[in-house]
Amino acid sequence: MLRRNFPDSALDRPQETLIRNLKAHSRLPHEDVAEIGKFSITTRDLRPDEDFIRQGDHPEMAVLVVSGMVARYHLLQDGRRQYLSFHMSGDLPDAQGLFIERMDHALCAIGHATVAFIPHRQILRAFQRRPSLGIAIWRETLLDAAIFREAITNNSARPMQARMAHLFCELFYRARVSRLNEANRCSIPLTLVQLAETLAMAIATVNRTLQQLRASGTMDFRDGELVILKWRELQELADFNPDYLHMKKQSSSI
Template identity: 60%
Template sequence: MEADRIVINKLREHSRLTGDDITEIRNLNFAPRELPDQEDLIRQGDEPDKSVVVLSGWVARYHLLSGGGRQYLSFHMAGDWPDAQALFVDRMDHAVCAIGPALVAGIQHKELTRVIARRPGLGFAIWRETLIDAAIFREAITNNSARTKPARMAHLFCELFYRARALELAHDDRLELPVSLVQLGEALGMAIATVNRTLVELRASRAVDFRSGLLTVFDWGRLCAIGEFDPGYLHLKKQPL
């Protein structure tokens, strides 16, 4: 995949890029890296000297807990910059790992800093990417603390499907989502038994199904109603649904 094309398409979802901005992106030196399932891209406490963009597959942010468990914070697909904030902080307070096989491309911070100095508009677009990440975190806090379990799961499905449709990664109302039920529970604060019961309830609504790494949306309006989903916090210029 062409890393520059993926970056341009993603940033254009929420920001205006000039011809000079696009030229700068095309001149960036992308260093590809393949990640097997569950391999860490960044560990908690690292001081990275580069940021990465996801080219294919999925990665996830997580906190490593003292007992060895994980709290998954967010899931990221092709086009996302899961550690763009590393440009602005010295030490990572969370980890990023692959969810299934993934391909990423790294860009040295020194190079990004020079590009941002030359093209402030591009810098604002990258900064906006981190601000949208922050909005997703805020929504996740509300989701996990204030919504019912079916609404909690439905909202996460809505968010991932909506973002994937914007990037043309979901087709025919289906999205390949290689998240295990254990990982889904670790993201939503649910035990595995609760995850299974909640999935049964959502299937009964005939709005959505999730099994064997495939998310299928049967009734988008009903799924949004169950999950109380309003995509405004994603700040996308176009509505893909």
């Protein structure tokens, strides 16, 4: 359901959300902030699991996550999904769509979410006027690539317990940098099936691995809420080093 347009002259919440996210990894001069404020943005509320970009689409707008969480995934011929990455408030999950003709993946909501659409033509014009803004958004796509590389290593090289712990560490760390968590907890509205399709595990393995992580006393995950009990110990268990996220604000403790 489309909700509203934001006028070019107003620096409203979606623009502020984008600015906050870009500032986590890039320097944004005042002129770049003002350029973002000129974007005409339409928002849309999404139901859990609702697709808003499908494989094969010809993109004309970039997507900004305003609230909630969305996922990028590949749809397999048998109907199963392989989740590739997760995106939170402020992320631009399909910025590479600016430069490709057809989408080779799909995007869906994880839980309830709100996304904003920014016309490609406006972003490309902004790149011409403010090349430094173009570099910041380009860096956003490079961070996506770094997350992809880490996911490949995670799913192919780490044992099951470390694999799941690493995913939780990454999502919690990103939520903390973006100030989306509350103390030692954050919302991660993933089902057990979605965890299985992310981590290349069977459902039975997901249940067993979650029980092992709970027994370790480092974290708990129930009903879509992640609680961190011993952050440093969880990092060690997961072999998690946040350097690949290239965030300006880093912390090893809670």
